[in-house]
Amino acid sequence: QKEVEQNSGPLSVPEGAIASLNCTYSDRGSQSFFWYRQYSGKSPELIMFIYSNGDKEDGRFTAQLNKASQYVSLLIRDSQPSDSATYLCAVNMASGYALNFGKGTSLLVTP
Amino acid sequence: DTAVSQTPKYLVTQMGNDKSIKCEQNLGHDTMYWYKQDSKKFLKIMFSYNNKELIINETVPNRFSPKSPDKAHLNLHINSLELGDSAVYFCASSRGSANEKLFFGSGTQLSVL
Numbered sequence: 001q002k003e004v005e006q007n008s009g010p011l012s013v014p015e016g017a018i019a020s021l022n023c024t025y026s027d028r029g030s031q032s033f034f035w036y037r038q039y040s041g042k043s044p045e046l047i048m049f050i051y052s053n054g055d056k057e058d059g060r061f062t063a064q065l066n067k068a069s070q071y072v073s074l075l076i077r078d079s080q081p082s083d084s085a086t087y088l089c090a091v092n093m094a095s096g097y098a099l100n101f102g103k104g105t106s107l108l109v110t111p
Numbered sequence: 112d113t114a115v116s117q118t119p120k121y122l123v124t125q126m127g128n129d130k131s132i133k134c135e136q137n138l139g140h141d142t143m144y145w146y147k148q149d150s151k152k153f154l155k156i157m158f159s160y161n162n163k164e165l166i167i168n169e170t171v172p173n174r175f176s177p178k179s180p181d182k183a184h185l186n187l188h189i190n191s192l193e194l195g196d197s198a199v200y201f202c203a204s205s206r207g208s209a210n211e212k213l214f215f216g217s218g219t220q221l222s223v224l
Contacts, residue, residue: 043215096208097166101154
């Protein structure tokens, strides 16, 4: 199975700071990239997706994609304690009918 | 009205038993999935079905048998349960391929004793 790598953390940032989450992937043919957020004991929920190189912004979230470096990142501006969760990077599989997930980065935003 | 519902939420059973988990989606989606999340939170694809047809079987032991009676339902039957099967099993659906948003069920916590 193609790999999706994330630093497991925990990543601790103070409230109001920018949290930066990173992800690398091994399959050069991957076309679609996703960030899911999972609170403890809950199911994952989609927060961002990106298909093209560059940046994509949605509110406090910015996803960045660099296909040449096989690198995806998620920036969270003005981090809030409610952002404390595990962030899962996901990349589409070659068939297009499933996602490969990374092991997730645990983010802790301290008041 | 829950979009993707799976039952039961908790399942505690003995090694060697057979158990089933049911999943239903009311979103009109064409594709359904089973994912397994282990104790280290690693979410791994097990099966993917599109319009009732098996698309992906990710080297899952054949003790696991998915069944999709129609495109709104994807059930998972597990024979001869082993300790290593203990995990949270998530059902999910998407409108078409996985390039679209996945909607997850609330998960089934399986504990094999």
